[in-house]
Amino acid sequence: MWSELRALRDGIDLGTPPRDGEPVTLSVDGIPVTVAAGSSVLLAAGIAGCTVPKLCASDTLEAFGSCRVCLVEIEGRRGYPASCTTPVDEGMQVRTTSDMLAKLRRGVIELYLSDFPEGDIDGGWSQLNTTLDQVGVHRLADDHPYRSGANHQGGVLDMSNPYFVFDQAKCIVCSRCVRACEEIQGTFALTIDGRGFGSTVVAGQNESFLESDCVSCGACVQACPSDALIEKSLFPGGYERADSSQA
Amino acid sequence: MPIPVKPDQSTITTCAYCGVGCGFKAETSGGQIVRMTPWKEGKANHGHSCVKGRFAFDYYRHPDRVRSPMIRVSIEDPWREVSWDEAFAHAAGELKRIQETYGSGSVGAVSSSRCTNEEIYLMQKFARVGLRNNNIDNCSRICHSPTQFGLSATLGAGAASQHFDSILRSDVILVVGANPTEGHPVFGSMMKRSVRRGANLLVIDPRRTETVDSPHCRASVHLALRPGTNVLVLDSIAHVVVTERLYDEAFVRARCDWDDFELWMSQVGDARYSPDVVGPEAGLEPDDIRELARRYAAGPNSTIYYGLGVTEHSQGSTGVMCLGNLAMACGMIGREGVGVNPLRGQGNVQGGSCLGSWPHMFTGYRFVTDAATRAVFENEWKIDLDGEPGLRLPNMFDAAVAGSFKGLYIQGEDPVQSDPNRHHVEAALRNMECVIVQDLYETETTKFAHVLLPGSSSLEKNGTFTNAERRVSMVRKIVEPVAGLEDWEITVGMINAMGYELKYDHPSEVLDEIARTSPAYSGMSFELIERVGSVQWPCNTAAPEGTEVLHTVTFPRGKGSFMLTEYVPTKERVDDRFPLLLTTGRILSQYNAGTQTRRTANNAWYDDDVLDISADDAAQRGLRNGDRVRVASRYGETELSITVSGRVHPGVVYTTFHFAHTMVNAVTSDLNDWATNCPEYKVTAVEVTKVTKVGKVTKVTS
Amino acid sequence: MTARVFVPCDALSVALGADEVAERLVAETAARSLDVTVVRNGSRGLFWLEPMIEVDVGGMRHAYGPVEADDIPSLIDAGLLDAGAHRTNLGPTDQIPELERQTRLTFARVGVIDPRSLDDYLAHGGFDGLRRALAMSPSDVVDEVEASGLRGRGGAAFPTGIKWRTVLGAPASPKYVVANADEGDSGTFADRMVMEGDPFCLIEAMAIAAHAVGATHGVIYCRSEYPHSIATLEHCIGVARQYGWLGTSIAGSVLDFDIEVRVGAGAYICGEETSMLESIEGKRGMVRPKPPLPALEGLYGKPTVVNNIITLASVPWILAHGGAAYSGHGVGRSAGTLPVQLAGNIRRGGLVEVPFGITVRELIEDFGGGTASGRPARAVQIGGPLGAYFHNDQLDTVLDYEAIAAAGGLLGHGGVVVFDDTVDMAVQARFAMEFCAVESCGKCTPCRVGSTRGVELIDKIVLGEQRSANIAQLEDLCEVLEHGSLCALGGLTPYPVRSALQHFPEDFGQRNQQDEHDAQENI
Secondary structure, three states: OHHHHOOOOOOOOOOOOOOOOOEEEEEEOOEEEEEEOOOEHHHHHHHOOOOOOOOOOOOOOOOOOOOOOOEOEEOOOOOOOEOOOOEOOOOOEEEOOOHHHHHHHHHHHHHHHOOOOHHHOOOOOOHHHHHHHHHOOOOOOOOOOOOOOOOOOOOOEEOOOOOEEEEHHHOOOOOHHHHHHHHHHOOOOEEEEOOHHHOEEEEOOOEOOOOOOOOOOOHHHHHOOOOOEEEHHHOOOOOOOOOOOOO | OOOOOOOOEEEEEEOOOEOOOOEEEEEEEOOEEEEEEEOOOOOOOOOOOOHHHHHOOHHHHOOOOOOOOEEOOOOOOOOEEOOHHHHHHHHHHHHHHHHHHHOHHHEEEEEOOOOOHHHHHHHHHHHHHHHOOOOEEEHHHHOOHHHHHHHHHHOOOOOOOOOHHHHHHOOEEEEEOOOHHHHOHHHHHHHHHHHHOOOEEEEEOOOOOOOOEEOOEEOOEEEOOOOOOHHHHHHHHHHHHHHOOOOOHHHHHHHEOHHHHHHHHHHHOOHHHOHHHHHHHHOOOHHHHHHHHHHHHHOOOEEEEEOHHHHOOOOHHHHHHHHHHHHHHOOOOOOOOOOEEEOOOEOOHHHHHHEOOOOOEOEOOOEOOOHHHHHHHHHHHOOOOOOOOOOOHHHHHHHHHHOOOOEEEEEOOOHHHHOOOHHHHHHHHHHOOEEEEEEOOOOOOHHHOOEEEEOOOOOOOOEEEEOOOOEEEEEOOOOOOOOOOOHHHHHHHHHHHOOOOOOOOOHHHHHHHHHHHOHHHOOOOHHHHHHHOEEEOOOEOOEOOOOOOOOOOOEOOEOEOOOOOOOOOOOOOOOOOOOEEEEEEOOOOOOOOOOOHHHOHHHHOOOOOEEEEOHHHHHHOOOOOOOEEEEEEOOEEEEEEEEEOOOOOOOEEEEEOOOHHHOHHHOOOOOEOOOOOOEOOOOEEEEEEEOOOOOOOOEEOO | OOEEEEOOOOHHHHHOOHHHHHHHHHHHHHHOOOOEEEEOOOOOOEHHHOOOEEEEEOOEEEEEOOOOHHHHHHHHHOOHHHOOOOOOEEEEHHHOHHHHOOOOOOOOOOOOOOOOOHHHHHHOOOOHHHHHHHOOOHHHHHHHHHHHOOEOOOOOOOEHHHHHHHHHHOOOOOOEEEEEEOOOOOOOOHHHHHHHHOHHHHHHHHHHHHHHHOOOEEEEEEOOOOHHHHHHHHHHHHHHHHOOOOEOOHHHOOOOEEEEEEEOOOOHHHHOHHHHHHHHOOOOOOOOOOOOOOOOOOHHHOOEEEEEHHHHHHHHHHHHHOHHHHHOOEEOOEEOEEEEEEEEOOOOOEEEEEEEOEEHHHHHHHHOOOOOOOOOEEEEEEOOOOOOEEEHHHOOOEOOHHHHHHOOOOOOOOEEEEEEOOOOHHHHHHHHHHHHHHHOOOOOHHHHHHHHHHHHHHHHHHOOOOHHHHHHHHHHHHHHHHHHOOOHHHHHOHHHHHHHHHHOHHHHOOOOHHHHHHHHHOO
């Protein structure tokens, strides 16, 4: 496994952990690519140079399959599988773009945007911003039917940790923080509380980060794609929420 | 403004704190560091970090930073700011005067394990070409010097045999006297990953530490032995291995000295090391000892990680030798997933060990008495060198108290807070005529200094660190040194002031010099490290990009040697006056003497040292959680608040040593390791009594 | 000689007063010094007749129902014990038309035996299937199940034999058999009736499965809302252990297998197999991505057979009579029988076990007797709350997995819920979205956020706010849910919503396309 860890590269996120296994050759958008058995289609697509947008995927964490942005089409298979949780197969033929995929990805992103502070998007440089660029939608139209629905914009703003904040308004419930605390740090301080739309990231037994078992290793901050968990030091004037924009 | 500042520059460097040596990216905006993020390609950490390296970097710009060189005639005088040249001239002048008056051996130096390899090398060069003696030591004296002695004696090399990732190939992990989840957190997380994937965890530690029991990671055997009985218990484990024939005979015959092995077998095989005898004396169930021994021997891949809980004892070196013996006997050396690994605490203490910062050794652990090695350095430095071993730091203090040692150049060390027997250290320093301290801030030690040279943090200089895996990584300058000179430049200035002309344009030239003179580093260079990211020594023609696992084919001396390890109980005994045993350790958020971390927001988690005491012992003394108590030993006393904790067994109390005012080292004993003088910090007989009025009591009695 | 009178203990019967009937019976017969044993059997599934009691006369069962406690004295006076005439007399049970026309293979013993009696079970062919299976090799047992054509009755309709074959071939150990008793679909009760009416059948089935795949541990995951089922199962598992039908060396063979009951906690999503496994493991009931399949990496990461109760309950019959006998029933690729659950606005609701091939109309009209209200049926939802609503025009669709799918629906677990013409399909569509929102595990975005947005959209549509734009958005949302969701909860929610929009547009304030065209023409 350690050879897999050493295949990680700074500045590149392959989406799922690199594997160490027998070579498998497949094609992505017609481009042949060879990766180790056990790798995900998402990783293979990245290596082939075909960008598949993602949010809940990270190459330091096991695939989770919750954001549903990285959907692809696979020849001979029904539906639109998530490329992060689909292992490569010899001879597989993958398509990363199509009208339907664009429509589905846009549809998913619109759902995210319907519960995200609009003022935090322009000028932002988070992984969410990158994904918005790749999918091609950054805001909901003024008359979009999803506007003014239920949301978490008034949710928890936890400033208890001296070094980072947790702002629920920007949380997209991708669980990368929970998974980082489990798989990388091993402290298991975070979890998702509640279910369905009420799902929310909490520390410990719904305590503040400082009171919980959190050891402030920063793995969750490192993992968070939407800046819901972010260093206070990046806000010289102090951390502020954007005005609620889902009115 | 809800949009975060975007860093405009990112520079890869190595963490300033512990011996894991995580790779980091220092991200700056407009020349100011805005955050440190873990480097995914760091082979020690693979993109992970802990609270210290990740967030606690503000110490570098704390107002307490010393900003200018300062001198004073007497330590009662106020400091006077001077230029660098004046400081160097004054310091060197004093040292030379002292040598003329009291003799060449009346001055010495101590290097810092928090400084770079290049800087430590230059400190030992300072002693040898500047002072013309071998009075040079380093802080591993007080922590891992027994590792140096014990592992060299058995395996032939005093360093970790594996790289950290090797633990993912381990089936059995034996942790002795260490608490990786607190002391080496990123490595601790890797260990937990291995345990979650099915590795068996065995722990030998008086306390029920976080390593013993944390979510989804629990030791299958925990030997909570009485402090001071390490060698007894390790010999008992060996007893089981020998009497139940669990050893790897093929390995021992092929790779080790069989005669030594037979002698060892008859020592540990003796009835007095049987678990039935040892168990009661060490406070353990005999069957637990047997189970641990059997699991370790069965492997298939068993690895050992140990820390100061082994070394900081009067039989510290013996304890290390026990571990080396055990690994050799069971054939757990020389491949992935096995080995014997000291968890080096400081960011560059391994460097300190390797680079000759010893009174008796040059770089690469070669003796000063060896003429051939001396010739190498005489050739390189173009100067005759002293062939007599010099004074160890404790000896320097002894000599100072006796009146024959008068001058000391201390780089990045705070012996008054860190070293044992504080009163003795203070008396020694007071007796000296010139104490030169190079540090980031004023410390307990600078109260006794005559020259204060402002040091540079690892964010302010270029160089390399060697972590606990023997991994040499780059330290890069992110911001300019506060007082204008990087630490290595200061030592070069001191060397020149002593009359030896020396110039380097860049620290890479220092590493080149190390490579020229030290076989284990012969292939090392800044260029190589920058190209491949990091290099584990030995790095030479046989291993041009470094060596991950040691002892794969032979041991450095050919065969491994089994050393005899008879148990000699420490002289430190409990009695009616001092019925409890005090042991010490670290916590995650604070680092060692707390010099750096106390100047960051990490105080939010831990803002004072606290004494852990069991419910039984607390009840007997009428104590409740949070009470202030007096902790007294035969050597001194101090005052602390208590926490009633299930982590310590009755009879044992525990505290950390991160806060200067606690002065725990005023309480610990004078006793030390027979081979290396490493202080026995881990076993002190104490009594704990309630303080009835509020007030700080810290008194040293002897 | 002791007369036996049967009073069902099935939860539905109890809800209708069966316990009081039984008490009264015991009291009245005691008072009259009559030698009567009251046996609590399962329900025959003729719910409009419950509480339906039966009396055994000369080995033949005669039925009376619906019976209230106060009817008991008059019943006894009328000669209950000799099958005497009474207002509630239904005649011989087997000749009740709605029962006679069924093909009871899986439900053969339900209502016939005392569910808690091992002797009664054995006397009615109990453990014949297991005995035969134990004399076969595991691979041959799998062959028999494959030959039967049995497909998962929980809803996915995956061929059971193939699933078992996969687990048999998996090298890891230990292996598990997990019975999914989380029957969460509204309007379904077949699983419950088996657990309360013929629990040893489930135990026998799991043991057969264990032998077939090499499993040693079994778990029945039963929803918390079925306390009678849980109690009955616990009792029968204890009896089975006592008499060597569970534990080590079952029936003298080499099979070691035991079962524990685990109880859910009010989450529909834990009927989805991977969430169920998470729940059994003590974690949040969140869906796992597939691959890996539970057959290879299931409970605690080990090879696991996960089957629905009805799927399992069909297995002992298949082993006892042979796979070919089972596949002799049914049509196309839908082999065997399906225990259909008729509910909703229906005159004769209950359990109807029939071979695949019957039409929906026959089920609703011939067995069900049309609506309870007497008003015309307007919509029929097949397959649970995530099934499509069938319009009247579609009721001649044949009960067959593929045929129902071709008609845009989902046969699922066999629930059929009837609505008359007072139903508001916009309310039903909203209910589908709301159900998804309430039961969503929250892991994937389409379901977690989309279901809430779906409810909001339908509310706006019903209020007439930007109707076309919102309907268009609702259709887009359905597409995202169908193709983007992680599991079938989000994935199937569009079925009821789309079928409501498509077949009942008038309820959404939409005129259908022809009317729209005509209206425009008239401007």
